Amino acid sequence: MASNYLSNSALKAINRIGDLMIPRNGEFPSFSEVGGIAYIDDLVSYAPPADIKDLNLLLTILAFMPNFVLRWLLNRMENAMESSGPLAPIFRMLDVGLRGLIFSCYYTEKIPASYTGKKPLDIIGFDLTRVED
Amino acid sequence: MYDYIIIGTGPSGGNIAHNLFKAGANILVLEAGKLMNKKTFPRTEADTSARLYWGGGIEFDTDAKMGFLRTRVVGGTSIVNQCLLDRFDDIAFNDWKAESGVNWFTNEQLAKHYDTVEHALALHTFTANEMNRNAQLFTQSCDKIGVKWGYLRKGQSDCAQERGNDCMACLGGCHRDSKQSSYAGYLRDDIAAGLNIQTETEVTQIVHNGDTVTLHALQQGKPVTFQAKNIVLAGGAFGTTKMLLQSGFKKQLPALGKNFSTHPQFMSFGLFNEEIHACKGYFQTVASKDPILRQKGYKLENVFAPPISAAMLFSRTGAYHQEIMRNYTRMTCIEVAVRDENAGEIKVDNKGKLTIDKPFTAQDRRRRDEGRELIANILTNEGAKKVYASPFSVGLHLMGGSVMGTNSAKSVVDPEFRVHGYKNMFVADSSIYPNAPGINPSLTIMALAQKLSDQLIVANHGI
């Protein structure tokens, strides 16, 4: 797993946060088990360069945080919609940014062949028929 | 030197480019996004967000409470929209007239322009046998509790429903060219016939030199310059307003950036015992059409969301998130779209970045809360075991920022679509909307663009 845009530490942070957001539970595999992060460059490459730089920095810092700090952060993010104060918009933005990355790499058609379990999109029963001609 | 440069290719720019091209004018079209087609539109939800949307997916207000969606591709936001095309009613036009002082904001005055647009596009009004289960439950429950609803009208030519096509896929660009985006409806054939268009070209500065206008742009990151006798700004509420702001027009136009509204939408999901499969078949066929709700300032739309978007609507992760997603196929969904006050402001910071202030006023909140309560009632009456109301709001209809009006202290564009004081700079896109109509905006954007096109063609003796 490597990225042309995000450092290895940043990728590690995404996997750790991803597993806190989507742990293995019943038929759902955990975020890191699915391995959709392998295609993260397909998403990140379209973001403005300044945003990629900020994301890399943030994730690299988060990679060195213990799990209890990450859990605290997720909690702040989850409650950010109802919170007020100067930091609330930052937590809200972080919430949407991180969940956006993680859900995009999980509820995806692009999953490495090394993952042999049921795909999250199949688990939730999402299948679109495209009649193309 | 071009006679006209048109910047942007959404419902506004697409219509104007088409009309001027057909009239034989010497035009150039500039578009920040790429040219894609039914074969190259993204095929996954994640790719759609990343590749088509400005900001790599979503843009926020400064408080990060509301997200805004707009795209950057030939065809503009009409590539991803549902293409529901409604004429305005008298309520909308009367409120526009009152706010702007523009006396031709009436259904009668715009009728011929609406007619022209409607004749050019393939339109379809849905019928009972085209409703999916999500729509059936919505309408049954509305009937029970006395909310009036109606079938929607969509720009589409052939969606292959009888062969099992699922229209939710067209949220990433229609892979059949059925949806009447400004690409499929106007530009595709014009480009094939030689329309002069330069894509991946973002206009960054407008310099007005009297009889001509110079445009500075970045084309795939490299600086380029264009010159024209006239320009038409069709970058949408954010795009057009941003171009004018970063070119320094705020000094002469104090209202620039003001009066932004967006019809904020709030979705609620209802959980059922039966399988609903709301993402199958036609995606949106019905909505509330109730004069009482119209007067109250909101409407209810029967919609759904693809998986990533559905997951994004709820902040809580872990088991709560998995409970919602496990039941994805057993959910129905209704959203309230608020006719909001135009209290927002579009600004550009000192790094040239767009910043949006969008206060959610007490009246907006009241409308949202009433709408949500009614939705909970409808869902429960449908038989929902549980209702999940999303705290997030999304603005899909970006309007205002360069509004039209008679008074140059309170508006940016005059009743002849000219930027006040500039005889050769025109705007006819969603940025000129004086306030929120509470009705799908695209058809009226195209009717206004049609009116401007006719005006330009007449002024140039048929060109």
Ligand SMILES: Cc1cc2nc3c(=O)[nH]c(=O)nc-3n(C[C@H](O)[C@H](O)[C@H](O)COP(=O)(O)OP(=O)(O)OC[C@H]3O[C@@H](n4cnc5c(N)ncnc54)[C@H](O)[C@@H]3O)c2cc1C
């Ligand atoms: C998911 C979704 C569903 C919707 N559904 C409906 C619906 O069913 N019915 C309806 O009426 N409306 C709907 N809308 C809203 C509708 O699509 C917009 O109101 C409409 O497209 C606005 O038209 P416009 O021409 O003003 O701007 P846009 O369509 O946004 O087009 C502006 C174009 O200008 C380009 N541009 C911007 N700045 C620059 C620049 N500096 N240089 C060069 N190019 C630039 C952009 O890339 C873009 O292509 C929906 C919107 C969304 C997001």
